[in-house]
Amino acid sequence: MTSWSPRPAAADELDAMLDVCDVAFHRAQTPAARERSRSRVELDRTRIVVEDGAVVASSGAWTRTVSLPGGGTLPMAGITLVSVLPTHRRRGLLSAMMAAQIEDARDRGEPLAGLWASEGTIYGRFGFGPATATRRTAIARGAPLRTPPTAADGPIRLVATADAHPLLAPLHERARADRAGIVSRTAAWWRQRILLDEPPGGEHSALHVALHADGYAIYRVVAAGDTGPAAEPTEVVVQAAELVALTPGARRALLGFLTSIDLATRVELHERPVDDELALLVAAPQDLRVLHESDALWLRILDLPALVAARGWAADAALVVEIRSEDAALAGRWRLEVGPDGGAATRTAGAADVVLRDRDLASIALGGTSPIGLLAAGLAEERRVGATAALDPAARTPRAPWTIDVF
Numbered sequence: 001m002t003s004w005s006p007r008p009a010a011a012d013e014l015d016a017m018l019d020v021c022d023v024a025f026h027r028a029q030t031p032a033a034r035e036r037s038r039s040r041v042e043l044d045r046t047r048i049v050v051e052d053g054a055v056v057a058s059s060g061a062w063t064r065t066v067s068l069p070g071g072g073t074l075p076m077a078g079i080t081l082v083s084v085l086p087t088h089r090r091r092g093l094l095s096a097m098m099a100a101q102i103e104d105a106r107d108r109g110e111p112l113a114g115l116w117a118s119e120g121t122i123y124g125r126f127g128f129g130p131a132t133a134t135r136r137t138a139i140a141r142g143a144p145l146r147t148p149p150t151a152a153d154g155p156i157r158l159v160a161t162a163d164a165h166p167l168l169a170p171l172h173e174r175a176r177a178d179r180a181g182i183v184s185r186t187a188a189w190w191r192q193r194i195l196l197d198e199p200p201g202g203e204h205s206a207l208h209v210a211l212h213a214d215g216y217a218i219y220r221v222v223a224a225g226d227t228g229p230a231a232e233p234t235e236v237v238v239q240a241a242e243l244v245a246l247t248p249g250a251r252r253a254l255l256g257f258l259t260s261i262d263l264a265t266r267v268e269l270h271e272r273p274v275d276d277e278l279a280l281l282v283a284a285p286q287d288l289r290v291l292h293e294s295d296a297l298w299l300r301i302l303d304l305p306a307l308v309a310a311r312g313w314a315a316d317a318a319l320v321v322e323i324r325s326e327d328a329a330l331a332g333r334w335r336l337e338v339g340p341d342g343g344a345a346t347r348t349a350g351a352a353d354v355v356l357r358d359r360d361l362a363s364i365a366l367g368g369t370s371p372i373g374l375l376a377a378g379l380a381e382e383r384r385v386g387a388t389a390a391l392d393p394a395a396r397t398p399r400a401p402w403t404i405d406v407f
């Protein structure tokens with residue numbers, strides 16, 4: 001197999017790199033979207049492959065942090081824009097680019113790498129495991145809530161998208177302290193990805209921002225179904241791309257607001273956590289449907305001691321974990337001593353209590369998968385009976401991790 005040498009793209013190669021992404025993702029960006037992509041890319045974090053003067057493979061990374069159980073954060077390389085031309089697939093280009101991205105992340109001192117996988121079969125081999133999950137739900141308009149909002153829950157006001165970033169950013173930060181898995185945002189990300197009022201096409205409203213003292217919803221109203229000249233739209237959907245609510249009052253107020261918008265037939269809530277408390281608010285369970293549920297953030301652990309020290313642990317546990325990995329920095333036996341006062345991971349020659357793969361350890365890092373679940377699925381092998389049961393209450397989080405941003 002050819003030995004590829006991924007390298008950062010030069011500024012004048014950026015368009016050629018994004019062209020490769022367009023081909024690989026079967027898309028055509030408008031000139032405005034291309035310009036936004038160009039301005040967002042962190043050029044020094046790109047790793048491309050050039051063959052005979054032409055870019056044939058692309059990858060990039062966002063410099064981010066991700067929230068952890070217990071309210072802390074850690075730097076994370078957000079791997080993105082992974083694309084290989086269809087003429088060059090299965091010749092090791094992704095493998096070479098991934099190695100280059102991971103090396104760069106390590107050089108930058110990032111203990112974690114994360115990504116959204118286009119296909120679930122690709123990234124396990126590189127040590128990534130699904131660490132958070134997401135769901136999309138639909139609620140009928142006017143669905144009664146168990147506890148309807150009252151004036152005491154506080155008012156909601158609509159704010160212009162152009163003014164929203166400084167108002168929403170502190171609430172988003174509070175959400176990060178509340179749940180693991182939420183990725184940090186730059187000002188450009190807020191402006192170009194979250195608050196960009198670019199119509200998706202068809203019949204739709206402008207993007208609206210509903211603001212509460214303890215939360216917000218970003219939504220538009222979209223007519224779906226047959227919209228031909230003589231036809232009425234069959235559905236008018238309030239699509240909430242993002243809803244952050246930090247108190248019971250904010251949850252009642254924002255859900256009550258969205259489900260009572262006139263002329264709409266239903267509300268769709270996108271990118272919700274799988275234990276969404278908003279679902280508990282709907283009085284009749286049949287008024288809420290889960291439309292879609294999938295993996296969200298895939299995580300790879302680059303620095304285990306840093307992760308174990310930074311995340312919160314709900315209970316004491318001490319055990320030796322043997323990690324199966326092709327990554328020498330992770331493979332081998334580690335003694336974990338964790339508890340509410342902190343955690344430490346140190347190399348040990350001691351006998352293993354539990355054996356598991358790097359990707360499966362990554363899937364429990366944020367609390368999205370339980371150690372007991374891994375054991376039950378045969379993904380963890382217990383060498384000391386009861387060791388997994390001891391780790392389980394320590395690693396669990398009271399609330400499911402949540403990743404709002406698709407990148």
Ligand SMILES: CC(=O)SCCNC(=O)CCNC(=O)[C@H](O)C(C)(C)COP(=O)(O)OP(=O)(O)OC[C@H]1O[C@@H](n2cnc3c(N)ncnc32)[C@H](O)[C@@H]1OP(=O)(O)O
Pocket residue numbers: 024025079080081082083084085088089090091092093094095096115116117118119121122125
């Ligand atoms: C984080 C993100 O950006 S996610 C987006 C990923 N990009 C896409 O989905 C766009 C369309 N697809 C592509 O561009 C390419 O097919 C990629 C990037 C998925 C794979 O690139 P390639 O250069 O073909 O991968 P590479 O040759 O390095 O494969 C490495 C291994 O992964 C396997 N693999 C690669 N892609 C896939 C896949 N889609 N499904 C299953 N296995 C795969 C290969 O078979 C190979 O296995 P082996 O080591 O046992 O031989």
